[in-house]
Amino acid sequence: MTLARPKLEDIEVQLLLEGVYRYYGFDFRNYAPSSLKRRIWNILCSEKLPNVSALQEKVLHDPACLDRFLLGLSVNVTAMFRNPNFFLAFREKVVPILRTYPFIRIWHAGCSTGQEVYSMAILLEEEGLYPRCRIYATDMNEMVLKQAKGGIFSLQLMQEYTQLYLKAGGKRSFSEYYTAAYDSAIFRASLKENIVFSQHNLATDSSFNEFNVILCRNVLIYFNKTLQKRVYELFHASLCPFGILGLGRQETLKFTPYEAYYEELAGSEKLFRRIH
Amino acid sequence: MFKLVVIGTSLGGLSALKVLLSGLPANFPVAIAVVQHRHKDSEDMMSSFLQPHATLSIREVVDKDDLLPGTVYVAPADYHMLVDVGYFTLSIDEPVSYARPSIDVLFESAADVYGEFVIGIILTGANQDGAKGLAAIKAQGGSTIVQEPATAESATMPAAAIATAVVDWILPLPKIAPHLINLCQPMWK
Known part of the structure; x- marks a missing residue:
């Protein structure tokens, strides 16, 4: 279905994205419009610019503005043990499968500032699996990755995270995992030992290893169907037979071409197992 | 011909939606998208609660669901729901005015994509979400309906919408469904 009149702003957005892609290599052209x-409107507001063409000019000529632009377009909403039922289902349905492997590779795609990566490290640690795991945590944005590597979160959030940790089936006292310093919670360095943080862009980069588990939650919603298809292909190519995909x-x-390649492990929590 | 009806409501919304949706026939020719504020941990109870009272099929939206006529789409808890041409897109961006899903987010994207083919409706609610979105719908040439505040369980949201946006029709709740049918099926009347 197409609507009659092409909007000037839609044309401006396309030109902006084309420019950013051709000049800087970041490809937002297949994001959900x-x-x-909405995020571009927010950036216009914070940059105090009148229209998208003005933003294009600024982003292309001012690298500092590009950084803010990239940050503005990143998914930065995350929490430890976000949707605790997912982690509970992971403990119950996925951990028993992982126990049968001598070595476990996990790809956390679109990890943002890392809260969910540390959550997974804690879960695996409590299940006694962490020493044989390697978690590859990737994001397209260097700035959020830097924060993720730090493993330092606001102390204020710990009360909320503790509740979520318990709902997610946490077995210890959550405060064992961090040290409070001023208004920060610094997570135990041992949790980072088997995590590799690195830049990877789902829109343009290819597979870089074969994994037993791929986690990519609430990232694909920002893509259009064309880009989603590309990423499902990428995940399928990066997952071992019987590997687990968490959405x-x-x-x-x-309704994707990949439906037939997976079975539901915990349908309501969107854990799938590759069967073909 | 209208392509999309968007409805926003919070406090008292479930009973208001029950009245509105039960008044629409199974052959209602336009897609309906609903944002009802609710707790972020609430499961998909809304569609199962409302379904027995409606002849239209009601579903909680999964990302990239097609937007089809005669279906009621409910925003899932803790996600914003936006529309693209022919389908829905979800997002977990920051809450807007403390709300996720936010009525303004749905209404503004509906106005942007469907312009004059949108009808925006604000029902009972205890905050001001939706007023900006309704104004956006009006600015893009769409039509606007607000529940008469006196008939609303909580009058704040309808009153805020009336204060901010140019509202085409202010109607008591039981009159909204018949009016929608009139707007969407003019040839048959």
């Missing part, structure tokens, strides 16, 4: 535009609560493999 509605949520992307966000309102995401699904149904």
Whole structure:
């Protein structure tokens, strides 16, 4: 279905994204238009610019503005043990499978500032699996990765995270995992031992290893169907036979060409197992 | 011809939606998208609660669901729901005015994509979410309906919408469904 009149702003957005891609290599051209535009509106507001063409000019000529632009377009909303039922289902359904492997490679795609990566490290540690795991945590944005590597989060959040940790089936006292310093919670360095943080862009980069588990929650919702298809292909190519794929609560493999390659491990929590 | 009806409500919304949706026939020719504020941990109870009262099929949106006529789409808890041409997109961006899903987010994207083909409706609610979105719908040439504040369980949201946006029709709750049918099926009337 197409609507009659092409909007000037839509043309401006396309030109901006084309310019950013051709000049800097970051490809937002296949992001979902509605949520992307909303973020661009927010950037226009914070940059105090009148229209998208003005933003294009600034982003292309001012690298500092590019950094803010990239940050503005990144998914930065995350929490430790976000949607605790997912982690509970992971403990119950996935951990028993992982126990049968001598070595476990996990790819956390679109890890943002890392809260969910540390959550997974804690879960694996409590299940006695962490020493044989390697977690590859990737994001397209260097700035959020830097924060993720630090493993330092606001102390204020710890009360909320503790609740979520308990709902997610946490077995110890959550405060064992961090040291409070001023208004920060510094997570135990041992949790980082088997995590590799690195830059990877789902829109343009290819597979870099074969994994037993791929986690990518609430990232694909920001892509259009074309880019989603590309990423499902990438995940399929990066997952071992019988590997596990974990998606966000309102995401699904149904109606994609890859539906037939997976079975539901915990349907409501969007854990899938590759069977072909 | 309208392509999309968007509805926003919070406090008292479930009973208001029950009244509105039960008044629409199974052959209602336009897609309906609903944002009802609710707790972020609430499971998909809304569609199962509302379904027995409606002849239209009601579903909680999964990312990239097609937008089809005669279906009621409910925003899932803790996600914003936006529309693109022919389908829905979800997002976990920051709450807007403390709300996720936010009525303004749905309404502004509906206005941007469907312009004059949108009808925006604000029902009962205890905050001001939706007023900005309704104004956006009006600015893009769409139509706007607000529940008469006196008939709303909580009048704040309808009153805020009336204060901010140019509202085409202010109607008591039971009159909204018949009016929608009139707007969306003019040929048959």
